[in-house]
Amino acid sequence: MSIVTRFAPSPTGHLHIGGARTAIFSWAYARKNGGKFVLRVEDTDQTRSDASMTQGILDSMAWLGLDYDGEAVYQSQRFDAHNAAVDKMLETGHAYYCTCTPDEVEAMREKARAEGRKPKYDGCCREKGLGPCEGAVVRLKAPLMGTTVFEDLVKGHIAVDNAELDDMILRRSDGTPTYNLAVVVDDHDMGITHVIRGDDHVNNTPKQVLIYQALGWDVPKFAHVPMILGPDKKKLSKRHGATSVMEYQKDGYLPEALVNYLVRLGWSHGDQEIFTKDELFEVFDIVNLGTSPSVLSPEKLNWLNQHYIKESSVERLVGLLPEFLEEAGASNVDTSLLAKIIPELQARAVTLKDMAEKALFFFVDAFPIDEKPTNKLLKQDHAVIDERLNDLAEIFGDIDDFDKESLEGAFHRYMDKHSLKFKDLGAPVRLSLSGQGGGIGLFDMMELLGKDKVVTRLKGWKATLIKE
């Protein structure tokens, strides 16, 4: 049997990392088994969906590299198929018209709740034999007794008493299909064999199984992936910081780092932490999905991101970084200079944004100053610092071959002559040139900065380091 999986986002918001993760699982599972991975946009809620959101989701998937097979299916264009299924159930007696108003149904739910039962529609119109009329909905005539069961590929055997289930609405009074109906019809028509989705759909599954049965269709296999929780162990939401794929992109994460992080969240393959796309397609399997919810760890994502930054080619980073440098305040970035800086920063930056901030002083003269090391330095006698930095400015100004060997030689001669330790001289030089307490090799930095900037910044150290 050829496997077909799907990702079915509703365009009511950005692509969430939870959604992205189930998409990754579905994608990897299909690829690993030589099957197909298809995309269906669930845009049936006209009031909450719009085209820009759909485009955002498509963009995020493209950025992550989640390629789907064939054309995207839009659920809003499949109303005819949905309605045909409802009509079929009406004909076979598996569905009926109901004229209860929303208020009346709400009252039934209140009553059930008050009696300690699960809130649900009480089946008022079930046996009335009503025909189509203004304001009527179509409900599923669900079995009153028995149990609905399914074998979840992640959770195993799940059974729910039919008494817990509702005669759910299949078609609204305005003639549009409801979610559970549309999902079943679409998954069936699209030939989906494995429905991989979030845990929040476990409770929908028995309802959907009932629809499959009413329609006489084969039920696909289900795999419900545990949720992603915020650090407070609550369902992930905006207040947990970055939750949309787009935000991670803006924050300077590499797509392969996010994919690698997300795929390892709730899934594992022995002790392996790093997975290339090809390795995933080699080893991914649903049986290795975990059963309990997982908490997001920004630190681990950072570690992976740094790993992938180290692995990246300089050319690639040269292409990506200008955007972040400009965001940080630079303009007209010299890419040939950038190409020389990047190798020095790959092991020192966690994100592209971080790298841009660390490189900014090469491109602008008004760069930010690290408070802590600066304050420490300024506790020393300013006159002494001034004398030394001006001496060095003179000495460096006279160097014709402004390369790191010459600079290092001159620096050490001055250091020895005045019996100074490296850090005594290195710290003020570094701070006045870069505003940072650490970073790339001091002499590499000076060579890359060039004589003019080095001399100017050494002489102007007071203006840059002393505030107010």
Add this chain to the structure above:
RNA sequence: GUCCCCAUCGUCUAGCCUGGUCCAGGACACCUGCCUUUCACGCAGGCGACAGGGGUUCAAAUCCCCUUGGGGACGCCA
């Protein structure tokens, strides 16, 4: 409230199905040391968990039950 699900280091997890090789392995974070002109990287160590209680068994992280804790769902949303 009702139903469904879950429970190994702070976090992600291996092990659980097919009990003994586990006084529980790996990774992130944290700490120490080494390397080093700084900061990183890298390397070597360290800290750190089977939620609790009952069973079953010669033997339980692994099987069963209860308790507790956590998550999700109960819409003419998806």
